[in-house]
Amino acid sequence: MADVLQHAFNGLVNGSFYALLALGLAVIFGMLGVVNFAHGAFYMLGAFGAFVLLEEAGINFWVALLLMPLLLGVFGMALERLLVRRLVGLDPLYNFLLTFGLTLIFTDLLRMKYGVQPQQYPQPAGLDGTVDLGLFEYPAYQVFVLVFSVLVSLGAWLLLARTRVGMIVRAATERPELTRALGIDVGRWISPVFGFGIALAALSGVLAAPMRAVSPLMGADLIILVFAVVVIGGLGSIFGSVAAGFLIGMLQALGNVYVPGVATTSVFILMAVVLLWRPAGLFGREEAAA
Amino acid sequence: MRRHIVPAISVMTAVTLLAACGGAGGPSGGGGKISDDKIVLGVLNDQTGIYADLSGPNAVEAVKMAVEDFKAKHGDDAVSKNIEVVVADHQNKPEIANTKAQEMYDRQKADIILDVPTSSAALAVAGQAAAKKKLHINITAATTELTGAKCNKYTFHYAYDTYMLANGTGTTVTQAGAKSWYLVYPDYAFGQDMEKSFTNAVEEAGGKVVGKKSSEFPNTSGDFSSQLLQAPAAKPDVLGTMHAGGELVNLVKQYNQFQLKQKGVGLSVGLMFITDIHSAGPDALAGTKFTDAWYWNFDEQNRQWADKFKEKTGSRPSFAHAGNYSATMTYLEAVQAAGTDASDDVVKNLEGKEVNDFFLRNGKIRAEDHRVVHDVYLAEVKPKSQVTEDYDYEKIVTTIPADKAFKPVAESTCSMS
Numbered sequence: 023m024a025d026v027l028q029h030a031f032n033g034l035v036n037g038s039f040y041a042l043l044a045l046g047l048a049v050i051f052g053m054l055g056v057v058n059f060a061h062g063a064f065y066m067l068g069a070f071g072a073f074v075l076l077e078e079a080g081i082n083f084w085v086a087l088l089l090m091p092l093l094l095g096v097f098g099m100a101l102e103r104l105l106v107r108r109l110v111g112l113d114p115l116y117n118f119l120l121t122f123g124l125t126l127i128f129t130d131l132l133r134m135k136y137g138v139q140p141q142q143y144p145q146p147a148g149l150d151g152t153v154d155l156g157l158f159e160y161p162a163y164q165v166f167v168l169v170f171s172v173l174v175s176l177g178a179w180l181l182l183a184r185t186r187v188g189m190i191v192r193a194a195t196e197r198p199e200l201t202r203a204l205g206i207d208v209g210r211w212i213s214p215v216f217g218f219g220i221a222l223a224a225l226s227g228v229l230a231a232p233m234r235a236v237s238p239l240m241g242a243d244l245i246i247l248v249f250a251v252v253v254i255g256g257l258g259s260i261f262g263s264v265a266a267g268f269l270i271g272m273l274q275a276l277g278n279v280y281v282p283g284v285a286t287t288s289v290f291i292l293m294a295v296v297l298l299w300r301p302a303g304l305f306g307r308e309e310a311a312a
Numbered sequence: 313m314r315r316h317i318v319p320a321i322s323v324m325t326a327v328t329l330l331a332a333c334g335g336a337g338g339p340s341g342g343g344g345k346i347s348d349d350k351i352v353l354g355v356l357n358d359q360t361g362i363y364a365d366l367s368g369p370n371a372v373e374a375v376k377m378a379v380e381d382f383k384a385k386h387g388d389d390a391v392s393k394n395i396e397v398v399v400a401d402h403q404n405k406p407e408i409a410n411t412k413a414q415e416m417y418d419r420q421k422a423d424i425i426l427d428v429p430t431s432s433a434a435l436a437v438a439g440q441a442a443a444k445k446k447l448h449i450n451i452t453a454a455t456t457e458l459t460g461a462k463c464n465k466y467t468f469h470y471a472y473d474t475y476m477l478a479n480g481t482g483t484t485v486t487q488a489g490a491k492s493w494y495l496v497y498p499d500y501a502f503g504q505d506m507e508k509s510f511t512n513a514v515e516e517a518g519g520k521v522v523g524k525k526s527s528e529f530p531n532t533s534g535d536f537s538s539q540l541l542q543a544p545a546a547k548p549d550v551l552g553t554m555h556a557g558g559e560l561v562n563l564v565k566q567y568n569q570f571q572l573k574q575k576g577v578g579l580s581v582g583l584m585f586i587t588d589i590h591s592a593g594p595d596a597l598a599g600t601k602f603t604d605a606w607y608w609n610f611d612e613q614n615r616q617w618a619d620k621f622k623e624k625t626g627s628r629p630s631f632a633h634a635g636n637y638s639a640t641m642t643y644l645e646a647v648q649a650a651g652t653d654a655s656d657d658v659v660k661n662l663e664g665k666e667v668n669d670f671f672l673r674n675g676k677i678r679a680e681d682h683r684v685v686h687d688v689y690l691a692e693v694k695p696k697s698q699v700t701e702d703y704d705y706e707k708i709v710t711t712i713p714a715d716k717a718f719k720p721v722a723e724s725t726c727s728m729s
Contacts (some may be wrong), residue, residue, distance in 0.1 A: 025541075032537040039533075139365040140561040140591040145569070152571055161569040164537075233569060234534045235561040235591065239362065243532040278527075278538040286528050 024157040029275050031155075035164045037271020038171030039226050043244070044251045044263035045178060046222035052195030052258035053215040054102075054110060060121040062245030063128045064094055064220050068227020069236045070132055073141045083146035087228050091221035098220030099213045106216065125241075132238040140235035149232075167229050174225065175264045182260060191215055195258055247286070250293045256306020265305060345652045347423065350394035353379070353640060354422035356412055356437060357452065359401035362557045363429045366585040367452045367632040370625045371427050372399050374633045377624060378640035382648075391648045398422060402433050409433035413440040413448075423653045424449060424643055427636055431455035431502050438467040445655050449643060451635040454502055454583065456509075456719065459683040463726035466655060468662065468682045471635035471671075472605040474502075474509045475719040476688055477583055480603030480712050482513030482552070484690050485580050490549040492522045494577070496539045496563070497554035498529035506554035506582045514552075522546045527555070536563045540570045544577055554582040564592045585630045589693055589705040598695035605688050606631035606671055607706050613670045628703035631671075638671035674714040681726035688717045 043065060050058045071090040075081035081089070101124075109116040149163040182188035193201040194208045202208050227241075234240060247270075255266030270289055277285035284291075296304060355372045358364050379395050398420045402409035409428065416422040417440060424447040428434045434453030441448035442464035449468045450458055454477070458469045486493075493514050497503035503526065511521050523546035525539045540563075543551050551572060555563050560581065567579055581602045589597055608618035608628050617637070621629045643658070646665070650657040663679035675686040691706040699705060 025545075028541055029538055032535070032541065035537070036533055036535045133360065133364075137365045138360070138362060138558075139587045140558050142591060142593040144593070159571075161571070163569060230534075233565055235558040235565070237558055237591075239558070240534070243530060244534070247532050274533060275535075275538055279542065282526060286532055 026276070028158045028160075029279050030272050031158075031160065031168075033272030033275030034268055035168050035271070036275060037268035038168050039230060039244070039267075040248055040251045040271050041175055041264045041267025042171055042222050042226040042229075043248045044255060044267045045175060045260065046219035047248060047252050048255070048258055048260055048263035049191070049195065049215055050219035051252070052260070053191060053212060054106065054117075055114060056106060056110065056117045056121070056216075057114060057249075058121050058219065059118055059245070060124045060128070061219075061223050061248065062241030063125040064098070064223035064241070065227040065230070065244065066132075066238060066241035067094055067128060068224035069143075069231040069234070069240060070136075070141075070227075070238070071224070072228045072231045073143050073236050076143065077141075083228070083232065086231075087225070090228050091224040094224035095217040095221030099217035101220075102213045102216040107212070129238045129242070136238065138237055138239055140237040140240075143231040143236050145232045163232055167233070170229065171226075174222070178222075179260070179264075187211070192260075195260070247289060250289050252303075254289075254293050254296050254304055256303025259303060259306045262303055262305025266303075346392045346394075347653055348421045349392070350396055350421075351392050351644070351647060351653050352396045352398060352420060352422045352424075353643075354413075354416040354420065354425040355397060355399050355427050355636070356402050356409060356416065356425050357427040357429055358404050359399070361404055363404065363452070366557070366587045366630045367427055367429050367636070370621075370627070370629070370633055371452070371636040372397065373624050374621065374629070374637040375426060375640045377620065378637045378644070382641060382644045386648060391651060392653075395644070402428070402430070404430040404433060406430075406432040406436040410436040410440060413437045414444075417441075417444040417446045423447065423647075423655070426639055426643075427451050427632070429453055429632070431457070431505070434458060435462055438462060438464060441466040447643070447655055447658060449639045451639055452632045455505055459678075459681040459719075460725045463681050463724075463728065465659060465728055468639075468677065468684060470639045470684045471631060472603075472688070473683075473718070474505045476605075476717050477603050478506065478509035478513040479719075480688060480690055480717065481580055481582065481601060482510045482519075483517045484710070485550060485601055486514050486517035486519035490578060490580070491519045492546075492548045493519060493550055493552050493580075494543045494546050494548035495521055495524040495552045495554065496536070496543070497524070497526055497582075498531070498556075498559060499526040500529040502556070503529065503554050510552055510554070510582065522548050527559075529559075531559055531562070534559075534562045536566050537570065539563075540566055540572060544572065544575050548577055550578040550580050552580045552582060556583050557585075557588065558591075560584065560588050561592045564596050568596055585632070586628065586703060586705060587630055590703060593696070594693055594699055594705050595696045597693040600693045601709065602691055602693075603688055603712070604631060604691040604706065604708075605686075606634050607689060607691060607708060608634070609704055609706070610689070610708055617670050634671045638667075638669050641669065642667055642672075642677075673711075676714065678721060680721045680728070681724045683718055683721075683724075685714045685718045687714050688712050 047061050068090045072086040075086045151162050152159045153162045251266050251270050252263050255262030274285045277288050355375050357367050400412040428437050428450050429452035431453045434450050437448050447466050449470050451470045454474050456473045456475050497507045553563055579600050584602045608614050618629055646658050646661040647653050650661045662677050665677045667675040673687040677684050690709045692709050694707050
């Protein structure tokens with residue numbers, strides 16, 4: 023029994039990354055209707071940024087955890103103003119292509135400078151031991167990642183559910199035309215929301231640095247999986263993306279142990295089933311016929 | 313605008329086509345000794361992906377260094393002064409490797425293709441070599457198939473293979489007292505091959521594989537916790553990982569986080585390049601034993617070449633880089649000795665030849681299966697406190713002599729006809 027719990031716990035830790043990334047994707051998609059393919063690249067930039075800060079300026083993990091989301095969030099806002107905004111009125115494919123192109127540019131720039139071989143990033147001081155969770159011992163850093171991600175997800179939820187800004191964002195996410203019709207200036211919130219989504223990707227990147235190989239290619243594999251998570255959770259559904267993130271992390275971890283060989287495939291099988299059974303995703307609402 | 317572009321493109325295409333025809337139809341080698349009046353060396357490898365640092369663009373540099381040194385050595389007596397190096401990226405995909413190899417042999421007139429990491433891609437290139445009757449010297453792929461069931465007259469395997477890795481690491485570590493092994497491996501050709509080779513080596517040395525677990529390839533989530541958590545339950549002395557590159561680094565990070573060493577489970581790595589140690593950090597791997605085909609800081613001779621390499625590229629060479637240099641030199645010397653680049657004559661010269669250079673110590677090109685045997689090394693990763701300069705990560709524990717390091721000819725399934 024302790025075994026099953028331990029594997030489930032593993033899954034939750036993994037799910038933390040899916041949840042944070044999916045949450046960012048979901049708010050961006052909801053607010054702008056943009057499928058941000060560059061999300062994986064921003065995750066990578068977060069991790070790589072932490073590495074560069076440490077290497078070049080001796081800035082430690084904790085500061086990087088604060089600094090990288092801020093920097094990349096602002097960068098994301100600028101990107102929205104300069105590029106993404108111009109394509110929003112067109113077919114969604116244009117922005118998909120734009121963000122895909124950006125991914126290639128970011129990845130290649132870093133590859134030219136640092137190569138593809140992973141870079142070293144140490145565990146943050148104080149979190150390099152294990153903690154006793156009663157039934158089993160677990161690496162302290164992994165526990166921190168899980169707790170921190172849950173707190174960030176809760177924080178994002180409070181922000182969206184309990185503040186006026188959150189109300190506008192939620193309204194604009196679910197019914198943009200209606201919100202505009204009520205005289206609310208949706209436009210001014212678009213950049214900050216885009217930046218917020220990017221900041222979440224950067225944050226999960228920094229969190230990944232001590233436990234994953236930091237390389238320019240690290241986001242490319244993950245992003246496809248996160249897209250599946252978002253689709254399963256329900257495109258644009260904020261709660262759905264977080265819940266699906268943790269759920270799929272667990273499913274994968276248990277799958278890895280008990281049905282090895284199909285753990286990743288099972289995510290896509292689940293996606294296909296969900297699409298057939300509930301096309302709007304597990305937690306998404308069916309669109310009323312427009 | 314568009315109207316002008318179309319004719320322009322058509323004209324350019326026509327000109328290119330004509331030029332190509334002209335080239336093919338023109339005189340091919342006045343003296344008839346060197347085809348097309350030049351020797352063309354093709355380097356086909358991963359230029360941008362996961363194996364780009366351990367071979368990639370710097371392997372091309374190593375080949376070019378060999379060409380320069382060859383020209384400098386033979387001067388006016390060189391069999392040809394016109395030696396060209398062409399490069400292509402196979403992205404680690406066998407179907408791309410197959411097409412690129414055809415292109416290199418047919419259109420670019422390559423006399424030989426070098427390097428080719430990724431076993432599946434290497435087997436595709438070996439197939440093309442046999443079909444086109446042109447040479448392929450493989451350096452960076454690991455599969456024993458190249459000199460086993462899939463061997464052919466025009467393919468040579470130069471630096472290492474899965475047998476040599478398993479035999480070196482599996483046998484030595486087991487004999488040193490780690491009797492029970494838990495193997496984790498990526499679920500594709502290379503990983504499965506390594507898993508089998510290691511199981512054989514461990515059992516022959518009197519050890520036992522008490523458990524094994526595969527991981528999906530590629531591992532999209534980068535997570536190895538389920539494999540690492542299941543290992544201690546089987547009470548192994550050592551965890552043997554067959555992962556490579558970024559996946560190896562991921563696994564080592566998590567091995568340390570889950571504190572398997574403290575639980576009495578040591579770590580042993582199937583295939584490791586110096587670039588991997590650099591990525592994981594020496595402390596993360598300190599004490600880990602593995603088999604290395606060549607190490608740059610082994611002695612003065614190696615170091616001299618490594619210094620030249622550093623001048624050109626800014627970094628220290630992996631064994632794949634050194635192997636590419638040595639293979640190029642061996643090939644060019646064979647062409648020099650044969651006086652022609654005609655494949656059959658070059659193969660005849662290479663077969664059974666003994667070669668000694670900074671890479672091949674006690675080297676011999678076996679005629680029976682085209683396996684190039686040479687001394688290899690059992691290495692141990694130093695802790696950071698003992699690292700005195702960049703990339704000074706290894707301590708060589710023992711030298712495994714050439715005749716013991718590779719699969720004996722008697723056990724080979726190769727038949728050359």
